[in-house]
Amino acid sequence: MYRSIRFLLLVVFMAAGRLSLFAADVDITAYGAVGNGTTLNTDAIQKAIDACYKSGGGKVVIPTGVFLTGTIALNDNITLELKKGAVLLGSTDVNDYKNLDPFVDGLGISVGWALVVAVDKKNVGIEGEGLIDGQGSKLKAQQILTDTRPESQRWGRRPFLLRVVRCQNVSVTGVTLNYSAAWTSHYFQCKQVNIKNVKIVSRGVAHNDGMDIDGCQDVTINDCDVVSGDDALCFKTTSSKMACKDIVISGLRLKSGQGAIKIGTESMAPFENISISQCYIYDTTNGGIKLLSVDGARINNINISDITMVEVKTPILIRLGARLSVFRKDQDTQQAIGALENVTIRNIKAKAADNAQLMPPSGILITGIPDHPIKNLVLENIEINLAGGGTNENARQVVPEAIDKYPEVKTFGPLVPAYGVWARHVDGLKLKNVKFTLSHNDLRPAFICEDGKNIELNSWVIPETTSAQAIIRLENVARAHINNNTVSGSANAFVLVEGKASQDIHILKNKLSGISKKVELSADLKAGTAISDHD
Template sequence: MYRSVRLLLVVILTVACNLNLFAADVDITAYGAVGNGTTLNTEAIQKAIDACYKSGGGKVVIPSGIFLTGTISLNDNITLQFKKGAVLLGSTEVNDYKNLDPFVDGLGISVGWALVVAVDKKNISIEGEGTIDGQGSKLKAQQILTDTRPESQRWGRRPFLLRIVRCQNVAVNGVTLNYAAAWTSHYFQCKQVNIKNVKIVSRGVAHNDGMDIDGCQDVTIKDCDVVSGDDALCFKTTSSKMACKDIVVSGLRLKSGQGAIKIGTESMAAFQNIKISQCYIYDTTNGGIKLLSVDGANISNVQISDITMVEVKTPILIRLGARLSVFRKDQDTQQPIGTLENVTIKNVKAKAADNAQLMPPSGILITGIPGHDIKNLTLENIEINLGGGGSNENARQVVPEAIDKYPEVKTFGPLVPAYGVWARHVDGLKLTNVKFTLSHNDLRPAFICEDGKNLELNNWTIPETTGAQAVIRLENVAGAHINNNTVTGSANAFVRVEGSTSRGVHILKNKIPGIQKKVELSADLKAGTAVLD
């Protein structure tokens, strides 16, 4: 009996001791860190992290103060906790940074150096009321004094602010990430990631992405505020070995110098089961929503909903292409052309900027490539205000295929021939409850489809314009249902059908009192191509 009680006490004490070790807080100042903004604290902070890890894990505390540092590396079971007023300040000397997981970005530049890093770790957190500041502009100014390479090559040597690589059970909560020297936060092939209440202000140098989610799974991003010089929220797959999937995003506020919500450009592995909702996008100088598979990715089961955009140059770009880049050349091989299918975008209200990449501006660009259609894309409850100003000549603009080019809005410039939706190489495109308003008359069609199959246009509200050849133009379209749409302006034709392969166009129950012809067929088409109401 006595031995049993004694053994039980030993077990209880051992467990209590282990729990106490795991819960121990480690203050970085206890290991020599000085928060005066000038002392380099890399070694002291790393010693604090290593000591905490060896004791079983716990919190490494950054107290109030400004702690200058180069690369620090987190370990298993470590929480980096920022007290109010705490600043982790990145050194302006590039040689103070390490690259623990090198790779090549979408522009072909070697990258991967970072300020705060975790590679192949479990149970790591970054939390609190403090700030990580990369001093990006100052670091660049210091770098170019000795690095004489062109800026297009030189920038890759500059560090990311936060890199989390192949980690499991990751939490980033409450902290502010400021002024990275390159990408602000990069999560690569991680599982169980929770990002909440993070504020990012990262502008001043090129490539200031906000959040890059790269081949990660089981991810939640909620209630974050991102102001970025480059893409704000970007999903990537720079490796073919792990898909980006099972991701839920909500409640984000986004301002971007490029794309606000983006899937791609780096796109080798799949993007699946992604839901993004309730986001506010403003003052974005490129695309609001950009879905891009160009390196072999299969994009499927993506739902984007309840999005408000204000002053966004091009609200939506959707692209399936064949650039087929490889980013980890010693670990990966080129992939075949990918797919883009079963995507829904709904409940979007956008005020497009009058000054856009393509002039006159357009609302939505959708394009696959010959032989590779974008399939089963649904846009529902879409409302976009546009500047207008297109001419009859603009309405016949030929858009380059750009099959293997970098997928950017300007790639398809200088303009596209529809002001509302321009679509090419699509199958199963469904557009329901779409409304456009224009500040100025536009002689381009509201909708153009080139090389399409199985289209549905239902319940559109098309603004009053005068003098256009057609409101809708179909070129080599096999199967289209254009029903219950309302046009308040005037034009020569409601629907113009062109191309020798066009057939099966059904036009039913539309309200078009100012239109001269319900349908107009080009000379190479026979009567019977269209069915009128």
Template sequence: MKKYLLLLLLASSLYTQAADVNVKDYGATGDGTTLDSKAIQQAIDACTQKGGGKVIFPAGKYLSGTIVIKNNVTLLLQKDALILGSTNIEHYDNIDPFTDGLGIDVGWALLVAVDVQHIGIEGEGAIDGQGAKLKAQHILTDNRGESKIWGRRPFLLRIVRCTDVTVRGVSLYYAAAWTSHYFQSKQILIENVKIVSHGVAHNDGMDIDGCQQVQIRDCDVVSGDDALCFKTTSSTMACKNITVTRLKLKSNQAAIKMGTESMAPFEEINISHCDIYDTRNGGIKLLTVDGAHLRNITISDITMKNVRTPMLLRLGSRLNVFRKGKDTQQPTGTFDNVVIRNVKAEAAADAQLKPPSGILITGVPGHYISNVTLENIEISLAGGGTAENARHAVPEAIDQYPEVKTFGPLIPAWGIWARHVKGLKLKNIKLTLASDDLRPAFIAEDGQDIELTGWTLPAAAGAASIVRLENVQGAKVDDFTVTGRAATFVKIEGKDSKGVKTGKVKYVTPVAKAL
């Protein structure tokens, strides 16, 4: 019996090795000028027909248009192997079209897998989409304007309705649109991947779109658009059971973002131990605006340096549909049970909001953000707000695209501003200012059951209040340490305000600055 099992294992090993193929054996040149798409596809097709294995790319530059990954195939990019995207837009196919959050038809790709399983891209090699060069060629023949034509350009990698996907070790460079898009797929591992993708618009790093059982770890992302972005462009499958850890993120937009397209739920997502730096929009942006239920999200142990507007939490009613003919418009969603803890952020002085603010939390009338806890949060801000700024009215923007600038040009609170919230808990919050700010550190408008405890922060002598509560029913404000004094600790306004309890506040005399 043991001998029989040994023979089976040996036969299986030999069969697996026999299924591995080398793209050069199928005619790929790897010279960087010859279009190798057909040869690469033949190698992949041969590999899957034999039962699967590795499609090996030795060192070289493999110029290519769309490549379709098949069942049981792993692309192995050996050291100094480079898949180079063609700059001819006609070399790309769109196997699964859809519409993005801006209303643009998208879906073309360099590497794509649709409805397959047990696939991967691994190795020490790289994939370069040559995005800037492709754009330069594209606009020579299509002059309709960037906002209308960018979606025709290919993503670098698309994984569509696949199961058991591994992307490990490789580097992804300079996509012509989104860098990597994973749609309605399960059992995904993204590990030790480096992404450098900027130079053209919409260079998202990783887009996780309605995927489940996902692990992302030890990756380094430098992106021209959102670095790590969770989406649900279809209502039929949630983003669920996802763990992200030890990422380094730089972005010209948001570092961690959820919900630009948001039809199906976002739930059971845990993100931890990430370093965010030099990010020109939000550090953390959690959004649901197209009917999704966003719930049971935990984000912890995050550092941010030189980040514009560290956090935006938004429940809105844009209610877009992204897969025309396959989905229908949904009612407003929900935003519930989110915990963000252990965050240290250095907010950029040059921000979308002028003067800058730290955290924005807002639902819409009749639809509350509920049960959010922010705990152990430290944010340093520039300051500079005036008494007039403290009374600025923020637009509701109920059906607008969910961005920080949507609520600009400024926010009446310099630290945390919250509107249409229930069960908001803000614990152990430390805020610092580089210069005086006459706005309140915290404002709540239309809130219920709000708890502020364990705050440490400065107050400017000319400020009307440190905390302002407008039409708030049920609030606890306790255990504050304040350097300096405002005219009032807590100012209560609005005919619907009631049940506000204030506790201990310790005032500390500011240390005189040396001349």
């Protein structure tokens, strides 16, 4: 018995020693890497990764220095550690990059080349105080010397900075990701992803997305700082086979040349159970919060809260459409029209940019398509400062349906007829504690709803305007409650009701001053429409 116990202990100690040995750090310079910024180290770094993997995994260390490289591929149980002062510098020659998982993006371009990549791996990570620099502008300048295709086609050949594909247990912490030649970081169909204290500065060429979370599950992102030329934080589903769900995000600082927080545009599989909170968005030129299902996805159970925006063009865009693109044509087929429902956005403070995509600017655009309304959307505790400047003519602007078009704010231009909230094809829209302020008079309504059901406006604070036709306009709206709102200024009517389908409108306990009529009905409604007015 004693000898058996001694043998068992010896085996345990030997196993522990082997695990400790296998987890030893591997320095890339031991495999010939030179940190002088000019020697191409792709093979040396890959040899270090492969050796670490064969010995059981561990850390592959990038020491202080500038290490030029093309594509390097991580393996199971590998963490790439960038020491303080370490720079992993991307080659400016597109031929130094590989595409280990090709696909087509939302614009129809073949993409997928990358600098650092992991495909079908477990337990992979990147950490440390160093940085990865893709030299995007220099790579583009070098590429166009020999690639004579139009820019709209050739950009896809440029590499992403980081791609993590179908991996499990992924950690990216502490590092800085700079100047990608395309998307900065793309996580596709991964599970158990943790991203923390990452800084991204990626501008200078087109398509510089910051973080793309594509069909991933069980994701946390905390305390990151993103400055991106394109979308800063973007959720995608470029495949119909895996939903983007169970995601918690907080503490992000975002600056974007496009959208700061975006779900879609690529949107084949569902987006579900996503929570985003405590984010600061600034100097963003094409939308603060954008929720877009246009390729068949169901967007469901999304909660966005406690967001501050400063100098953001069009704070909120919510769109259900029917573009119905396919991005992996050898693996997928076109989906049916999706759904957008059960979304709550609350505690939003925004200073909208005076110069916006749509002029004069508007705060919130919400639109489904005929027979496919956006359902059960709640906007609560919303405060937006806007430039104003709309005219009576602007108040009657007809907005294109654009059913199968790319879902962008400018798609619905040149302007929308409400300065505050314009909503179309909605069912179950609730707007509570909404406050707008205007720098200039605006003759457009604060709220317009076209083709709506079960609409609630409660406890709005509507700024002083003069000479508007109406503060609120309802067109073909059934079952609306407009209660406890405070209106300053003057207008011909508080609520203008139009459209033969309008009925069951309740207007209760509103504080009005300077309003000629509480309710005005269009000529085709003056007989028989149920209107309840108890102010």
